[in-house]
Amino acid sequence: MSDFPEYDEIHAISDIHMGGNRLDFQILRETKRLANYIGWVGRQRSGGRVALVLNGDIIDTLAEDIHGYVAVDEAVATIQRIMKDPSFTGIWKALADFVKLEGHTLIIIIGNHDIELSFPIVQRLIITYLAGADLAARARIEFSTTGAGYTCMVGNARVYCTHGNEVDAWNYNRYEDLAKVGRRLNVSRSLDPSEWYPNAGTRMVKEVMNDVKRRFAWIDLLKPETSAAIGTLLVLDPSQVSKIGKLLSIVGEKVQGQKQADQRLSAEGFQQPSQDTTLPFTADRLLGPNLKAGILGAKASDGRSAEDMLLAAEENFNRPNANIAAAADSTLGTPQLILDSLTGWMRGVGKDEALRRALKDWLANDKTFDISDQDDTYKQVTAAVGSPIDFIITGHTHLERAIDMGGGRYYFNSGTWIRLLQFTGTMLKDTASFKPVYDVLINGKMEVIDQAKFGNEPFVMDQTSAVSIREENDSVVGRLTHVVGDGSGTPVEIKKFTGK
Structure with missing residues (x-):
């Protein structure tokens, strides 16, 4: 047997x-x-x-x-x-x-x-x-x-x-912490929200994606965990920049499950995951090369070029012992840079072209x-x-x-x-070919997405x-x-x- x-x-x-x-x-x-x-x-x-x-x-x-x-x-x-x-x-x-x-x-x-x-x-x-x-x-x-x-x-x-x-x-699920929650419930005890540390993907969904989804229902249908997706979100809703700044500290987070304390008989001491930002921050990683190329000619609010600010931001994020959360909120920090440069560039090219570039970054070398x-x-x-x-x-x-x-x-x-x-190459070829697709996406409603056809294909x-x-x-x-x-x-x- x-x-x-x-x-x-x-x-x-x-x-x-x-x-x-x-x-x-x-x-x-x-x-x-x-x-x-x-x-x-x-x-x-x-x-x-x-x-x-x-x-x-x-x-x-x-x-x-x-x-x-x-x-x-x-x-x-x-x-x-x-x-x-x-x-x-x-x-x-x-x-x-x-x-x-x-x-x-x-x-x-x-x-x-x-x-x-x-x-x-x-x-x-x-x-x-x-x-x-x-x-x-x-x-x-x-x-x-x-x-x-x-x-x-x-x-x-x-x-x-x-x-x-x-x-x-x-x-990554922290199964030992989930077991502790189960024990709490079995003995009629609750969980203080401050005790639960969510993984990065959950934070992205709850803190950013759900707000965007209320306006653009289709955003969930693309894999938003990829870094270039942040550029797409910023094009759709620049107001998300402050939330995305907070999430930068966990981009590249490596959860080391083997280091979790094994406390199988306890309902206390929820494990805070190790945060190891082993992947260096780069503007390409955050925005994607197509979107970055578009904003490089823009000027920030203080007159500096976007390229200078990008370089400064990368140095700030990657220097030894940097406080990433603080860097994200600083005057050199990437969120304000993005908000200044992206919105300035979009005034010249339009939101449809910005979104087309962001989607091209998202789907680059796509093997979906x-x-x-x-x-x-x-x-x-x-x-x-x-x-x-x-x-x-x-x-x-x-x-x-x-x-x-x-x-x-x-x-x-x-x-x-x-x-x-x-999204096909034909749909994203240029601004003109993307315009009918953009009109469907910017409408945002699921029923419009369901009914849309391009080239006789749903x-x-x-x-x-x-x-x-x-x-x-x-x-x-x-x-x-x-x-x-x-x-x-x-x-x-x-x-x-x-x-x-």
């Missing part, structure tokens, strides 16, 4: 992001398709052993109106609101129907937008909501919320699933839709996984991947179910991804697929690997 659960087949999806109590904050569109896909998985392998893996960021509490950065006292109410939201009720019903099926197991893995899943009271809520008092159905629901991922066997192949934020310094690209998540996760693992499945990046690692081992990223926007891509690992004819076959139509039919195969 194996040390790990055994299945005839598993199906993995991730980055569903159910959440947002207003429609413009809901980035999941294909809700009916998802509910039907869950039903399709439930119909596979009658009499066999089937697992559905929800591989992180299943809900999105960062899109909810919670106090602070993590829902503690309001965790149950927040999850209940998401479950009862008319946009998502069909999905939860499909999951409830799934766990009623004999031989079928639902595995829920934590991500970085749904960290409340680690709380015992939330897990109990979900189990009761899906299975009620049915003990057999309750036993078919498993959680993996300690950062260990989930390992199982399909045939003679070992499969490892993890969300992927574990290797992302911006979005190259399923064979060995991105950072691939490199770091595969480096941490031992050779006995035959199939690795991640999520987190929203970028689907299918890579042959060699030696009969394979890597998949299950992509996402949220809306995806694709602006929002019709792409919802899944990964399956199945035992077939004495072999184990892994597939990256697209779920299409209403989701009730067999997904379309994109890439197939046959293992041992």
Whole structure:
């Protein structure tokens, strides 16, 4: 008997992001398709052993109106609101129907937008909501919320699933601190907001992105964690400059999990992560080269050239023992420089040209839709996984991947179910070609984004991804697929690997 659960087949999806109590904050569109896909998985392998893996960021509490950065006292109410939201009720019903099926197991893995899943009271809520008092159905629901991922066997192949934020310094979960919050809740104690130190990605979302999203709903559909995205935000809303200045101190932050104190029996002493700005600050890193090139000719309010101020700011940020937070607020600091130079330059070229340049920086050397690209998540996760693992499945990046690692081992990223926007070279070629795109973006509303077409192609891509690992004819076959139509039919195969 194996040390790990055994299945005839598993199906993995991730980055569903159910959440947002207003429609413009809901980035999941294909809700009916998802509910039907869950039903399709439930119909596979009658009499066999089937697992559905929800591989992180299943809900999105960062899109909810919670106090602070993590829902503690309001965790149950927040999850209940998401479950009862008319946009998502069909999905939860499909999951409830799934766990009623004999031989079928639902595995829920934590991500970085749904960290409340680690709380015992939330897990109990979900189990009761899906299975009620049915003990057999309750036993078919498993959680993996300690950062260990989930390992199982399909045939003679070992499969490892993890969300992927574990290797992302911006979005790393401090699992020991989450366990302490769970202990607080279990003994009817609360958490003072000052005790919780959020990761850099959470701060970016809560302190900057959510404000921008209220005006420009589409901003969430691009990966905003990249540094060049800051230039895009500044073009859209220069008032964000003060908040971005505060975030500069954590750009390049390296979270050193091995240095965290292991205090498993304590509910005290929340760990403040190490901040190691090992990546030097540069204007290119912050703005991107295209946007920087545009502002270099501008003059600051005191008459200095933008180039002189950029150089001064970089020296200020990178000098030994510099106080980065103070530097960001100083007269030489980058925020005021950006505000002066960017707004001055934009008076001459217009906001549409500024945004076009910012987007070109954002998408430079773009390999978003190259399923064979060995991105950072691939490199770091595969480096941490031992050779006995035959199939690795991640999520987190929203970028689907299918890579042959060699030696009969394979890597998949299950992509996402949220809306995806694709900017082509033609769209960003020049100001004239970008103008119709700009008009849609500056409108900002999700329904306009959904209806937009350029060159007879929808602006929002019709792409919802899944990964399956199945035992077939004495072999184990892994597939990256697209779920299409209403989701009730067999997904379309994109890439197939046959293992041992």
